[in-house]
Amino acid sequence: MSASVTLPRMMEIGGGAIARTPDLVKNLNASRVLLITDRTMVQFGYADKVQQLLTHADIESRVYADTIPEPTASSVDEAVQIAKDGGFDCLIALGGGSAIDSAKAIAILAHFGGKMRDYKVPRIVNEQGLPIIAIPTTAGTGSEVTKFTVITDDATDEKMLCVGLGFSPTAAIVDYELTMSLPARITADTGIDALTHAIEAYVSLKASAFSDFNALEAMRLIAPNLRTVYHNGNDTNAREAMMRGATLAGIAFSNASVALVHGMSRPIGAFFHVPHGLSNAMLLPSITAFSIQEAPVRYAQCAVAMGLARETDSIDVANVRLVEELAAINQELNVPTLEEFGVTRDNFESVVDTMIEQALASGSPANNPRVPNPEEMKSLYRGLWS
Structure with missing residues (x-):
């Protein structure tokens, strides 16, 4: 019996792997990056570190740091509009599962439009949105290597499971050093x-x-x-x-x-x-x-x-x-x-x-x-x- 296997196209694993971020962006032929993260990553200096790496490699970037824990359909709306209006051709998701899940939703909605409920199971979303480089800062969700995202419907409080190759990050950077400061x-x-x-x-x-x-x-x-x-x-x-x-x-x-x-x-x-x-x-x-x-x-x-x-x-x-x-x-x-x-x-x-x-x-x-x-x-x- 065969098994279908889904993995990111590229992965960098190990201490200090975050330094490889610009190389992955260039491998995707991208030049304008929207960094999807949260306020904690800004406070810890991780967002600034990623942005400095990109700047030194002559890659334009902007930070969006308003993702929330347990993301909702409405919580990604602002970033979707920014991604559409800014001509960004790559997303970097930096943070825990919530930031990465948010980026997965943003990547699809910014490219194809619609509402998040349009993409929940039983629909299988294999369409490719904006490419995502996922950089987890927690050792838990595994969202950096999965084809799933979970977004709450504000109207019904349903945690919508969304599945498909379209939600799989294109690349992942797994750097355990980013977890050292976790409470x-x-x-x-x-x-x-x-x-x-x-x-x-x-x-x-x-x-x-x-x-x-x-x-x-x-x-x-x-x-x-x-x-x-x-x-x-x-x-x-x-x-x-x-x-x-x-x-x-x-x-x-x-x-x-x-x-x-x-x-x-x-x-x-x-x-x-x-x-x-x-x-x-x-x-x-x-x-x-x-x-x-x-x-x-x-x-x-x-x-x-x-x-x-x-x-x-x-x-x-x-x-x-x-x-x-x-x-x-x-x-x-x-x-x-x-x-x-x-x-x-x-x-x-x-x-x-x-x-x-x-x-x-x-x-x-x-x-x-x-x-x-x-x-x-x-x-x-x-x-x-x-």
Whole structure:
């Protein structure tokens, strides 16, 4: 059986790789760059560093730094207009998943027009918009290597999943040095997001030998280093391992799709503004426990890759350790419950049916080894309160 594989055309990986930015722009025959980023990247000096590199290479650029966490359809409108009016022929996305997701939306809308809802699943967007060079500054989303973007519809609070080659960055620069200043909370949330990508890609019904290889290697890199970078962000070896693991996890799920955790996570973020990695973390232990019965060998292999079990251990032992470890990670990394995050039970119950509808409409739950019906999904959501 063959597997379809999507990757950026060019990738630069390793400490100091950001210095190669002008070379990638020139390789794309581009000359006017719109840098899509956020205020934090400006404050840290990363945006200025990229712009200086471009200036020294005689490449024109402008910085747009008003992207927001969990981007919405309206939040990209200004940058779309700037890209149209300014004659820009390349976008550089600098930041976490939100900046890169924003750039993916901007690249398509600036070139083809329309509204973001026009491009959500089930439509597959293979049309090529403006080329994107993605430079992640977190070790988590993997958006630099994926053909997905998630944009919230302002009118309905739906987190719209948008899929296709048109959303895949043309190039990616994966420089772990850009993650050294990340605070512990963001380190934890993005790290668990990457671990979720790897696990879900491996157990996905769309998995292949190619995605399996990347998912297992991602787990081997992330599992022993996640706690380390949370407690000691200055550990360069752990930071580098996390960055490589996050990118490999991104490659894995871009080519195998995510599953039930992500399907149920997106509505939590849309309705209650819970950061994406954090809502994944809230769901990962219970959904793993729910799903194991339909893919016990696959989940046991995850446990082995994470160093939780030996190849000689029984499948049951490995799976018990996996669920216990996912719960232990949440406890050590101070992942809050929904209630601790500030969500009231009444507000939650008022939208839970809509959350289920949106989760199912995304298509991600259908990739899960065990596909829940709406009542089972409601039980899993309500389990967040116990």
